[in-house]
């Protein structure tokens with residue numbers, strides 16, 4: 024009987040077991056935690072945004088990290104096949120804003136539970152609390168793995184050990200170490216989808232404030248790095264929220280490779296051009312002409328943002344609105360369209376949703392997930408140098424690469440090996 028070792032029981036490892044079972048081989052999942060899918064349980068704030076409705080070509084565009092590598096695995100096991108699969112497992116799903124799919128129950132636990140029950144019923148073995156320490160190689164050939172001090176012989180091995188993000192869930196970079204043992208190149212990992220730190224301390228004053236429908240553009244010197252429209256959030260040390268997380272990849276990469284300065288400019292009223300905004304300010308100041316400047320801004324900004332805006336505009340807060348000059352009004356309009364923050368850093372892996380970088384995809388066959396360096400070795404999930412934006416892309420990538428790696432590893436006969 025062919026036996027396949029799966030290193031890691033996260034999204035990719037669990038779905039790899041499904042693929043292995045389909046090929047009538049036996050998957051053995053080695054999971055260092057005492058339960059499976061710890062990270063899966065906290066995805067989508069505990070609701071698990073398991074995939075997205077986009078067609079595959081657009082789906083792939085949502086991976087700033089090596090999306091095209093995913094074509095074969097996504098066509099082999101698409102988002103719609105994933106949803107059908109979960110429907111068969113009695114986990115019906117629903118679509119929300121932005122094509123994001125969640126279990127109807129809003130419980131990530133249902134996804135983990137259904138997957139676990141399915142693979143166990145079909146004959147998968149699970150070794151809990153068992154960390155895979157190294158690959159078992161003899162004369163350059165893969166024999167199996169070493170875990171808990173023991174050597175275990177396997178026909179093939181799938182590394183699905185995740186990246187470095189949220190290390191408390193078990194993803195501590197072991198996949199990279201194992202891949203290195205086989206001779207693989209690791210593209211320098213870095214945290215992505217991560218909150219950013221700003222030089223400006225005033226952000227702490229507005230922490231918790233969410234801004235909707237704003238445009239944020241990032242610059243390295245004068246070069247535009249990217250621009251996103253949507254929702255952002257202030258934290259006690261900087262900025263976060265969906266559009267900041269999306270921009271974080273290019274910002275972190277630039278900070279790491281080229282250094283600063285990196286600025287983000289927030290357009291608080293992107294629907295208005297400068298003239299329209301100026302006209303709006305003019306109307307506000309004439310409506311409240313007798314009020315002091317500091318008391319005229321309620322209709323323009325959320326309450327907590329008013330004080331920082333007043334300070335940054337440099338206009339005397341006690342000045343009556345009718346005395347505000349054209350030049351001062353222009354300065355305020357400019358500030359509203361280009362509220363600037365300096366990015367000086369980013370949060371650690373503890374707060375990064377995904378890890379960019381990882382096992383170089385150049386050394387992995389995208390149509391099988393097999394290593395091009397060591398026969399019988401396969402990769403799946405975030406251990407690979409792939410990373411997507413938020414929206415269900417990362418989990419679908421883990422599921423699709425996991426399933427394909429499982430099928431391929433399950434079919435692999437490893438003629439040179441002794442099967443158990």
Ligand SMILES: Cc1cc2nc3c(=O)[nH]c(=O)nc-3n(C[C@H](O)[C@H](O)[C@H](O)COP(=O)(O)OP(=O)(O)OC[C@H]3O[C@@H](n4cnc5c(N)ncnc54)[C@H](O)[C@@H]3O)c2cc1C
Pocket residue numbers: 030031032033034035036053054055056059060061062063065066067068071072073074153154155156183184185186188189192193194195197198375376377403404405406414415416417418419421
């Ligand atoms: C807070 C948060 C929310 C997220 N929300 C979403 C979302 O809603 N939608 C989405 O698409 N993506 C989301 N993601 C990203 C997504 O969870 C990951 O991309 C995905 O889980 C990666 O799956 P994986 O199986 O490759 O790795 P992981 O889920 O990290 O699983 C790896 C497993 O391997 C085990 N392991 C590691 N080393 C060893 C070893 N040596 N021996 C044995 N076991 C080992 C670990 O314990 C772990 O269980 C979120 C991430 C975070 C952190």
